Amino acid sequence: MLAALAAVPLADEWLGSRWSPAALGLTHLITLGYLGQVMVGSLLQMLPVVIGAPVPGAILVAGIGHAGLTLGGLLLAVGLWQAVPWLIQAALALLAVALGVFLAAAAVSLVRARAANVVLQPMRQAWLALLVTVGLGLYLGGGLAGAWPLIELQALTQLHAAWGLLGWVLILVAGVAYHVVPMLQLTPPYPQGLMRWLTWLLLAALVLHALALLLPAAAATAMEWAAWLLAGASTAWYAVATLQIQRRRRRKLPDVTLQFWRFAMSALLACVGLAPFALAGPEAWRDGLQVLLGIVFLLGFAVSVVAGMLYKIVPFLAWFHLQAQTQARAGTIPNMKDFMPEPLALRHLRLHVVGVLLLLPAPFLPAPLSVPGLLLLAASGWVQWRNLRRARRLFGQYGGRLV
Amino acid sequence: MPQISALLAQDHNACDELFAEAENRVADKAWPDAASRFAEFRAAMARHFSAEEDTLFPAFEARTGMSGGPTQVMRAEHAQMRELMEQMQAAIERQNDSAFLGLSETLLMLMRQHNMKEEQILYPMTDRTLGGDAGLIEQLDETLHAKA
Numbered sequence: 001m002l003a004a005l006a007a008v009p010l011a012d013e014w015l016g017s018r019w020s021p022a023a024l025g026l027t028h029l030i031t032l033g034y035l036g037q038v039m040v041g042s043l044l045q046m047l048p049v050v051i052g053a054p055v056p057g058a059i060l061v062a063g064i065g066h067a068g069l070t071l072g073g074l075l076l077a078v079g080l081w082q083a084v085p086w087l088i089q090a091a092l093a094l095l096a097v098a099l100g101v102f103l104a105a106a107a108v109s110l111v112r113a114r115a116a117n118v119v120l121q122p123m124r125q126a127w128l129a130l131l132v133t134v135g136l137g138l139y140l141g142g143g144l145a146g147a148w149p150l151i152e153l154q155a156l157t158q159l160h161a162a163w164g165l166l167g168w169v170l171i172l173v174a175g176v177a178y179h180v181v182p183m184l185q186l187t188p189p190y191p192q193g194l195m196r197w198l199t200w201l202l203l204a205a206l207v208l209h210a211l212a213l214l215l216p217a218a219a220a221t222a223m224e225w226a227a228w229l230l231a232g233a234s235t236a237w238y239a240v241a242t243l244q245i246q247r248r249r250r251r252k253l254p255d256v257t258l259q260f261w262r263f264a265m266s267a268l269l270a271c272v273g274l275a276p277f278a279l280a281g282p283e284a285w286r287d288g289l290q291v292l293l294g295i296v297f298l299l300g301f302a303v304s305v306v307a308g309m310l311y312k313i314v315p316f317l318a319w320f321h322l323q324a325q326t327q328a329r330a331g332t333i334p335n336m337k338d339f340m341p342e343p344l345a346l347r348h349l350r351l352h353v354v355g356v357l358l359l360l361p362a363p364f365l366p367a368p369l370s371v372p373g374l375l376l377l378a379a380s381g382w383v384q385w386r387n388l389r390r391a392r393r394l395f396g397q398y399g400g401r402l403v
Numbered sequence: 404m405p406q407i408s409a410l411l412a413q414d415h416n417a418c419d420e421l422f423a424e425a426e427n428r429v430a431d432k433a434w435p436d437a438a439s440r441f442a443e444f445r446a447a448m449a450r451h452f453s454a455e456e457d458t459l460f461p462a463f464e465a466r467t468g469m470s471g472g473p474t475q476v477m478r479a480e481h482a483q484m485r486e487l488m489e490q491m492q493a494a495i496e497r498q499n500d501s502a503f504l505g506l507s508e509t510l511l512m513l514m515r516q517h518n519m520k521e522e523q524i525l526y527p528m529t530d531r532t533l534g535g536d537a538g539l540i541e542q543l544d545e546t547l548h549a550k551a
Contacts, residue, residue, distance in 0.1 A: 049516060052524040117523055183515040186423050250423040251511075253430050253504065316512040323483060331490045336512065337505030 023291065025081030030298050031164065032073030032095070038306045039172060040065045040102050042313060043123075047106065050179060051113040051120050061105045068098020076141070088145040092138055099134050103127065122175025122199040129167025129206070136160035155213055166231055167206050169302050171199045174238050181242060184312055185249040185258055194241050198234055205231035228279065232272045239268040256345040260308025263353055267300025288363035295363075299356050299377070307352065307384060315339035318391050322400040333398050339391045348387060351380035406534060407459070407543065408526035411451075414547050415518045418447050422511065429495070429503045438495050445488050452481050454546040459529060462539055466532045473525050480517045484510060 044062050048054045055061060072094030079087030110124050137160055143150030150156075178195050181187055189195075209227035212220040242265050246258060271293060278289040315336040322333050358373030395402075421444035428437035460474040487510045494503035533539055 049520060050523070052520075179519065183519070184511075186419055186511075250420065252423075252427050312512065316509070319509050320513065329486060331493070335502075335505040336509040337501070 021081050021083055023294070025077040025079075027294065027298065028080060029073060029077040030303065032069050032076065035169065035298075035302055035306055036069050036073070036099075037066065038310065039169075040069065040099075042176075042309070043106060043172075044102075045313075045317070046176070047109045047123070051109070051117070051123065053109040053112040055105045055109045057105060061101055065098045065102045068094045068101075072098060080144070083144075085145040088141055089147065092141045092145070096134070096138055099130070103131055103134070118178045118195040119175050122171050122178070125199050125203050126168050126172035126175065129163050129171060129203075133160060133164040133168055136163065152213065159210055159213070162209055163206055165297060165302075166202055166235075170235065170238075171202055173302075173305055174199055174202075177242060180309070180312075181245060181261070185246060185255065186251040187245040187249040190241055190245060194237065198238055201230060201234040205234065228275060232275055235268060236272045239265040239272070254342075256342060256349050257308040257311050259349055260304045260311070260352075263349075264301045264304035264308065267296050267304065267356075271297050271301065285364075291363040292360065295356070295359055299359070304352065304356075307348065310384075310388070311340055311345045314388060314391050318395045318400065322395055322398055325401060326399050328398070334394055339394055340387065344383070344387050344390070348380055348383040351376050351383060355380055407529045407540060408522065410540065410543060410547070411454070411459075411526055412518075412522050414447075414451050414454075415522070418444065418451060418514075421447055422507070422514070426504070426507050426511075429500050429507070432498075432500055434495070434498050441491065441495055445492070448484070448488065450547055450549060452485075454543045456481065458539065458542050458546060459533075462533055462536070463529050467528075473520075473528070477517070477521065477525065480513065484513060484517070487513070 041062060044055050044058045044065075048058075072091045074091075075087050076091035076095065078084070079091055106127055110120075110127055113120050136156055140150065140153070140157060140160055142148055143153070178190055182189050205227045208223055208230065212223035212227065215223060243262065246262065249258075274289065274293050274296060278286065278293040280286075281289050318339045319333070319336055322328070326333065355373050355376030358376060359370060360373075362370035362373060392402075421440065425437060425440035425444045428440050431437075456478060460478070464470040464474055487506055491503055491506045491510065494500075494506060
């Protein structure tokens with residue numbers, strides 16, 4: 001996260017087009033370095049609790065995943081940005097091992113799952129989407145590094161991004177939300193129909209989009225539009241439903257996680273509104289609109305959701321493990337708010353929101369005008385880093401051990 | 404006759420409701436009201452724990468022979484919750500809302516992930532092993548809805 005944001009001010013070419021090397025590099029820093037890390041880590045934690053099936057060798061898988069994603073993500077970003085084949089190859093090898101081990105371990109858990117509940121199907125679907133994303137990513141990356149000839153570069157890159165963002169990220173976030181949104185704010189549950197169908201619709205849209213590749217041009221365009229329409233409608237359904245149940249929450253306290261989520265859902269709705277223009281808007285604006293769509297989805301939606309969740313998960317696990325390890329009485333160890341004081345988390349939220357908003361017009365303006373937004377985002381990354389460090393330090397001070 | 408899982412999951416919701424009421428009152432610093440709401444919540448939790456620890460778990464352990472497994476983990480988490488609620492009581496007596504809210508945030512997370520484990524894993528197991536025991540279900544129902 002920090003690396004991504006610190007790198008941004010250096011690269012003004014990225015705003016020009018989403019196909020630019022800098023944009024590709026930055027995107028992978030955010031998706032692998034930040035989102036991927038947190039999502040893989042939380043899944044290792046959540047699978048046993050939510051679906052009742054432990055992940056074999058979870059600690060080892062976490063170690064390999066963390067190292068592989070960190071180093072692999074960094075090398076891939078630099079490799080793509082500077083077009084250095086050997087860097088890309090090394091990165092792909094690391095990422096293939098890290099994500100391959102995770103996919104295999106998660107598969108064992110997902111197959112063994114005993115609890116029949118609303119989260120199981122989305123998790124399985126997200127698993128599939130990650131598999132497709134990684135497969136396509138390896139193929140594309142290998143091709144760019146010169147290992148084999150690439151066909152259909154643009155179309156397959158599109159597919160890689162769609163399965164990664166709408167498949168892995170959105171399906172997983174939606175599935176996890178079925179549990180955590182009611183859990184954290186004591187909201188009513190999501191509507192049954194939504195939990196039953198939403199992620200299937202997203203998956204169907206992705207499959208339609210992929211099948212369009214096999215069709216002749218005219219039919220393919222129609223099919224792609226159908227896929228985007230389906231994906232847009234499902235996404236909007238999910239965002240609106242989330243905002244609605246959050247409005248009906250029984251817990252009325254101010255809550256940073258809630259605010260991160262509301263911002264994220266608004267960003268998701270904005271994506272639905274933007275997408276048609278990014279796909280078929282005026283030629284002169286299209287590149288900028290596509291970059292904008294990427295900013296809103298990645299920074300506005302995905303990063304916000306993850307950041308909001310971290311502010312619940314990290315202090316809770318810190319408390320939970322500290323208590324279990326030290327057998328301390330509740331009053332003698334820090335509680336969740338001690339681990340993560342509201343004002344510190346709020347500072348991060350404010351920097352993040354203002355930073356993203358300032359960045360919105362950036363793709364259409366001269367590059368220097370993107371600097372204030374980028375600096376704020378870098379600051380927000382720094383504040384988040386410090387907040388998390390602080391929780392970890394406190395955990396250590398009271399005798400907690402990291403396994 | 405309601406199933407074991409339906410009965411206990413319903414009671415989880417009722418407890419959540421009381422929790423939210425108490426927490427909202429503390430946030431408003433409406434102390435006398437907060438104290439009585441919190442007492443209500445705590446009593447409901449005590450009934451729920453008692454139904455599980457004194458009736459359901461022993462019956463489950465006797466039927467399956469699993470005494471060191473899931474029920475053991477659930478008992479340990481009950482102890483953690485009791486401990487937190489005791490600290491929350493002290494915070495109410497000191498009228499210290501920020502201490503209370505830090506503890507209540509912790510309790511909520513602990514409680515919800517605990518409930519999830521019970522509702523997803525343990526209760527369905529008890530439905531399968533003890534679901535036909537009408538006497539047991541009646542006894543649970545009585546404990547949960549006993550007048551304080």
